Amino acid sequence: METTPSPLLGADATAALTAWMDTRGLGTGPLTRVRPISGGTQNVMVRFERAGREYVLRRGPHHLRPRSNEVLLHETRLLSALADTDVPHPHIIAVCDDTAVFDGAVFYLMEPVDGFNATVVLPPLHAGDPSVRHRMGLAMADALAALGTVDHFAVGLAGFGRPEGFLERQVPRWLAELESYNRFSGYLGSILPGVDPVADWLERNRPAEWRPGIMHGDFHLANVMFSPHGPDVAAIVDWEMCTIGDPLLDLGWLLATWPEPGGVDLLDGALTKAGGLPTAAELVARYARRTTRDLTAIAWYTVLACFKLGIVLEGTHARACAGKAPAAVGDRLHASARALFERAGRLIASA
Incomplete structure (x- = not known):
């Protein structure tokens, strides 16, 4: 399936993310309304939609540090553990720990926070x-x-x-x-x-x-x-x-x-x-x-x-x-x- 590349993610990353989401059953069609989320972290955060559902992607910085992937996976383990607690936190949708998928970086998708x-x-x-x-x-x-x-x-x-x-x-x-x-x-x-x-x-x-x-x-x-x-x-x-x-x-x-x-x-x-x-x-x-x-x-x-x-x-x-x-x-x-x-x-x- 053809994808529409996002200038924010780049053509290769857009195609890789779209294909990976296909394998996880996370919507169909192109990524739309792709925009960055700013914050105090150097990690990359991008908000987008696919098939009417909103997602936030989080990965390490574009120039990965030696422990960027390790730290991100550490974070996903914690957030996943909080899923059934009353601690207010971003809710994880899916995690990709395969560095071959996305330009050497692990990443995860989470629900946007209404805040x-x-x-x-x-x-x-x-x-x-x-x-x-x-x-x-x-x-x-x-x-x-x-x-x-x-x-x-x-x-x-x-x-x-x-x-x-x-x-x-x-x-x-x-x-x-x-x-x-x-x-x-x-x-x-x-x-x-x-x-x-x-x-x-x-x-x-x-x-x-x-x-x-x-x-x-x-x-x-x-x-x-x-x-x-x-x-x-x-x-x-x-x-x-x-x-x-x-x-x-x-x-x-x-x-x-x-x-x-x-x-x-x-x-x-x-x-x-x-x-x-x-x-x-x-x-x-x-x-x-x-x-x-x-x-x-x-x-x-x-x-x-x-x-x-x-x-x-x-x-x-x-x-x-x-x-x-x-x-x-x-x-x-x-x-x-x-x-x-x-x-x-x-x-x-x-x-």
């Missing part, structure tokens, strides 16, 4: 009602708590990650990452405030007991899509960092990136500019309603999130110093990394 990214735009309902925006924040805590209650053994994720020693690995792992940035020419070393004191505090105050569970790994406002009809979370997206670890680090990550009165808005998005959001304390209280986990050490998890994310962002600054990333982006993320370490210092002081 919007609140860091980009707010519909009139959400923009015009601060009570809706307040409930959007609480809905994020609900969605995250739902994820934290999933029994990863029961949904088939035994062996999915390495929970043993998870918390013990964190500080040494990220100090080594920060040290590795010295390999970039032009980078004069870290001037992030309080790295060693924060690391020392984290090591001395690490929780002695915790319960493993599913982690998203990068849970913040930009990785959530909200319903256009109200405050509910339509889907948690971008699961590339998912693992089995301590789910309370996801809550700490949300709090570390949450807009702080008088502080730096790390995401600088439409929702945070509109205001009306719940406080960090309200998010913790909301999460507590749906969990049996001990939240007494949540300040520790928030400090760890500040520490880890600050070091991740500093990596882009180091690459920018070497001309491997735009200077403006490097400067902005360095400022965010400093703000995160400053926030960690304030949390420690008040702990």
